[in-house]
Amino acid sequence: MAGLIIDNVQKSFGQTHILKGIDLEIPDGEFVILVGPSGCGKSTLLNCIAGLEEVTSGRILMGDTDMTHAAPKDRDIAMVFQSYALYPNMNVRKNIAFGLEIRKMPKAEIDEIVNNVAKLLQIENLLDRKPSQLSGGQRQRVAMGRSLARQPEVFLFDEPLSNLDAKLRVEMRTEIKKLHQRLGTTIVYVTHDQIEAMTLADRIAVMKAGHVQQFGTPQQVYDDPANMFVAGFMGSPSMNFLRVEVGQNGDDYHVLIASEGHTYQLPCPKAQGDLSGYVGKDVILGIRPEQLTHVMPHVEEGEFVTKVPVKIEVTEPTGADTLVLTRINDEECECRVHPAEAGQPGEMMDILFNMDKAVFFDIETEDRI
Amino acid sequence: MTKSNRSKGIDYWLPKLVLSPTIAITTVFIYGFIFLTAALSVTDEPLMTIFSLTNPNIDFTFDFVGLDHYVKLFENDRWNGALLNLGIFGVLFIGICMIVGLIFAILLDQNIRAEGALRTIYLYPMALSFIVTGTVWKWILNPTVGIEKFMQDIGFTSFTFDWIVDPQMAIYTVVIAGIWQSSGFVMAIFLAGLRGIDTSIIKAAQLDGASLFSVYTRIIIPSMRPVFFSAFVMLAHIAIKSFDLIMALTGGGPGNATDVPAIFMYQFSFTRSQYDMGATSAMIMLMGVAAILIPYLYSELRGEKQ
Numbered sequence A: 001m002a003g004l005i006i007d008n009v010q011k012s013f014g015q016t017h018i019l020k021g022i023d024l025e026i027p028d029g030e031f032v033i034l035v036g037p038s039g040c041g042k043s044t045l046l047n048c049i050a051g052l053e054e055v056t057s058g059r060i061l062m063g064d065t066d067m068t069h070a071a072p073k074d075r076d077i078a079m080v081f082q083s084y085a086l087y088p089n090m091n092v093r094k095n096i097a098f099g100l101e102i103r104k105m106p107k108a109e110i111d112e113i114v115n116n117v118a119k120l121l122q123i124e125n126l127l128d129r130k131p132s133q134l135s136g137g138q139r140q141r142v143a144m145g146r147s148l149a150r151q152p153e154v155f156l157f158d159e160p161l162s163n164l165d166a167k168l169r170v171e172m173r174t175e176i177k178k179l180h181q182r183l184g185t186t187i188v189y190v191t192h193d194q195i196e197a198m199t200l201a202d203r204i205a206v207m208k209a210g211h212v213q214q215f216g217t218p219q220q221v222y223d224d225p226a227n228m229f230v231a232g233f234m235g236s237p238s239m240n241f242l243r244v245e246v247g248q249n250g251d252d253y254h255v256l257i258a259s260e261g262h263t264y265q266l267p268c269p270k271a272q273g274d275l276s277g278y279v280g281k282d283v284i285l286g287i288r289p290e291q292l293t294h295v296m297p298h299v300e301e302g303e304f305v306t307k308v309p310v311k312i313e314v315t316e317p318t319g320a321d322t323l324v325l326t327r328i329n330d331e332e333c334e335c336r337v338h339p340a341e342a343g344q345p346g347e348m349m350d351i352l353f354n355m356d357k358a359v360f361f362d363i364e365t366e367d368r369i
Numbered sequence B: 001m002t003k004s005n006r007s008k009g010i011d012y013w014l015p016k017l018v019l020s021p022t023i024a025i026t027t028v029f030i031y032g033f034i035f036l037t038a039a040l041s042v043t044d045e046p047l048m049t050i051f052s053l054t055n056p057n058i059d060f061t062f063d064f065v066g067l068d069h070y071v072k073l074f075e076n077d078r079w080n081g082a083l084l085n086l087g088i089f090g091v092l093f094i095g096i097c098m099i100v101g102l103i104f105a106i107l108l109d110q111n112i113r114a115e116g117a118l119r120t121i122y123l124y125p126m127a128l129s130f131i132v133t134g135t136v137w138k139w140i141l142n143p144t145v146g147i148e149k150f151m152q153d154i155g156f157t158s159f160t161f162d163w164i165v166d167p168q169m170a171i172y173t174v175v176i177a178g179i180w181q182s183s184g185f186v187m188a189i190f191l192a193g194l195r196g197i198d199t200s201i202i203k204a205a206q207l208d209g210a211s212l213f214s215v216y217t218r219i220i221i222p223s224m225r226p227v228f229f230s231a232f233v234m235l236a237h238i239a240i241k242s243f244d245l246i247m248a249l250t251g252g253g254p255g256n257a258t259d260v261p262a263i264f265m266y267q268f269s270f271t272r273s274q275y276d277m278g279a280t281s282a283m284i285m286l287m288g289v290a291a292i293l294i295p296y297l298y299s300e301l302r303g304e305k306q
Ligand SMILES: Nc1ncnc2c1ncn2[C@@H]1O[C@H](COP(=O)(O)OP(=O)(O)OP(=O)(O)O)[C@@H](O)[C@H]1O
Pocket: A013, A016, A018, A036, A037, A038, A039, A040, A041, A042, A043, A044, A045
């Protein structure tokens, strides 16, 4: 097994620069998730790691070996594609065995591996079927089986669950997590699904337009985003961004918000950023919907909690919580309240603004303060 | 209610009304004449009198002779020669067209530049009629004006290429012209098939360690079976019906060296007035085409239903 080092990798197709210098250092056995908007270069990066695309510049190392210019077959990497990419003319057994046959493994050994993999993924009864006779979830298992059989150093997954229905996706997610815990192989995994990213990852790399914006644990990325893009991209429903003015009371800083003609001061914890350079200026306040709740006595006593009456514009019940849409500083703002506490659209409601985890961004650079 | 019923009535009848002349014409001039030809092939001459409209004494009597004409046909040396020629032509034409078409399709599939232009160039012969192809190749292969003369003029005085006038070799010139005409079309079919294959399958095979050669031989080509089948059927029926190409290129000659069933049928029916032999050979050709097309249509329609 081996770790993976991606050192300033750039990739252009003709004049279009897709990857603009990617640096990732992935220790052996880590589960890394790549997220980012469509077209930001996630698949391109996976293809570069696999050797299916030649990098324009930069280096790719596996363990201590420089693999930048190695052929795909010499990299000992297996990849699971979004479309599964099963060989349509071969049955499941042949699909799994193909890579081993190409590597000239003895027949008996191949049979043993195929049977083990089939047992692991519970596809033993499907071995003689063609891919066209399988359901989406079964194909997905076969595609994983094909990569598992080779026992590669590194697994790459390109949106492997995106074609499955919601229930199957949750099941397969758990399977993949178990598999990783059992095998301990390095995995790089692309997904658009927030929950998949948060639950599976040891670390998440958030990409945008060919750059890695942040590379950290799910909790770091969620609570401590590097910039407005990461903050807005991670989390669903997404973080509220409000343009606010910074004020100062002695040593303490606060930001000002207006709701229904009244102005409120929200005290800011020092740990969440040094606002000293911004007194009297505007910043962007980032606050997640779950920090804006109905009135709960034990929360209300907190040092950085303020009660603000707001006007309800829209309510969106999600079952466990109800999302209440309101206007703060003339911008939309979502709050997450208990369904029983949510009022009707047009009514007023008291909302607790908990600033413990609030984050601040510079208006110009959109970076964290 | 009544109104909607009437408008539904028009919707219902209009397509049928528009299509009915075509259906009537097809029924008479295709299926009717197939039936007449079939009847002609198992009866004796007198039936022919119904074709001569100027003859006032139309005689509807005929003798049913069973398979006599078929037996006679297969005892005819010229027919057997024509069948042999069709065999040689068919096998070489279909086989080489498929190989050439597949190779060109695979080469074009490698994301080369100017693919659009090359595709048009290869496909262009298909836009010509077989008559034009035949005539052009007749000139090219004619020893006194074509390749042979050209090579001798530029100094290779001992160069000979006179297959077109050589009874042993003339059928191969038909093969050459046929391939020139049709292989681009086969290439287009194969290219469409190759393009229909998910590129991630090729990527997966590369990661599995397969060379480009084994990617094609073990995965792509085997999964294009339906495409091969379609190409085969189209080429096979071109081969069986081939008439215009040979008429323009060799006229069936030298002698009867490039005779094929279609030419045999034409000459017996229309220059020798042996309608029974003509009809019988036409029926054999129809059976040949049907033997190829029916399984094809069957599998296509069944595929659609699933
Ligand atoms: N072979 C190619 N030639 C030219 N441009 C390409 C090529 N492959 C990808 N691109 C471009 O590179 C960009 C990134 O593509 P990529 O497939 O890596 O996106 P992605 O992040 O995986 O998106 P998605 O989430 O939609 O899968 C896209 O703008 C795409 O148009």
